[in-house]
Amino acid sequence: MNSPKPPFPASLNSLDDLIAAGLAPADQAQDLAQVAERFRIRITSEMAGVASAAVAAQFLPDAQELNIRPEEMADPIGDTAHSPTYGLTHRYPDRVILAATHACEVYCRFCFRREVVGANAALPADDMSAALDYIAATPAIWEVILTGGDPMSLSPRRIESIMARLSDIPHVQIVRLHTRVPVVAPQRIDAAMIAALRARPTVYVGVHTNHADELTPAARAALRRIADAGIPMVSQTVLLRGVNDNAATLETLFRALLTLRVQPYYLHHCDLAQGTSHFRTTIAAGQAIMAQLRGRMSGMGVPTYVLDIPGGFGKVPIGPDYLQQGAAGYVVTDWQGNQHIYRDPE
Ligand SMILES: *Cc1c(COP(=O)(O)O)cnc(C)c1O
């Protein structure tokens, strides 16, 4: 699938750039201009260079994005419902997410934060200070998750300064960075970036990737550099109709991630962001895929299928049910679909 295409500029940042590169059909320019007005466009040369429909569908604008359904929301996971300071979301007692920047290296067409990404980029210094002060003053916060936007679109120097402030807060034991950069802009994972990640406290990288076709040789090399630096990685994948909504495609991705020392962590049900209904599967379809994966691959490679409950109530596992309460005890379903009785001791 990954046949080489002509070299593109480092990133394509507008509809005009895409049309000039032959990546958007000129005869749909009018509809696509309406999409572009609403939702930012950006794709890196690394991803533009992958000849794969599954990759293109994630980054290239589509007229279907103009179809906004009544159930879709501007803030589908309720980030602003639990925000003590601008840029910070404190939903669970022991961890916060800190939107260090609103910029990304790519703008994914299904993004759950599509209404806020691409806006005024880095979190202003005052807001960053207020967020860090809140974290320092809240001993229950054990983990800080840097998100955005994409925190790795910041310079290594900026990341290092955030890490330095966090490492001065004794109750913060883990810093997690959720990012698409190692995959979509692998050249950013250079020695300076690795050095910035090697800070106290313990750093984890959460890699967002949805299809094995995204894992170009350069992306794989970037993931190896992170793993070689001793930084543990987990992955997050969004279940996307027409992109990865079958067990074989996800199995290929999760096996590749395991070999790259990335532990599959979450498979997200596609959030109710505006203009994304063409990407959304049903939960039943997602559960059927999860049940197939459980039977066909190493348990290490099977992530938890989660729904971020609309309104800001948090993430919950929504995988298939293997256990049901029956009259004679539990009814347990095995990986082949056969049922068995299990009873707790009296
Ligand atoms: C997703 C999320 C987290 C992290 O959740 P985990 O289940 O620990 O990965 C933390 N805070 C908020 C607000 C989130 O949306």
Ligand code: SF4
């Ligand atoms: S990289 Fe993440 S935050 Fe940025 S557009 Fe894609 S999904 Fe959204």
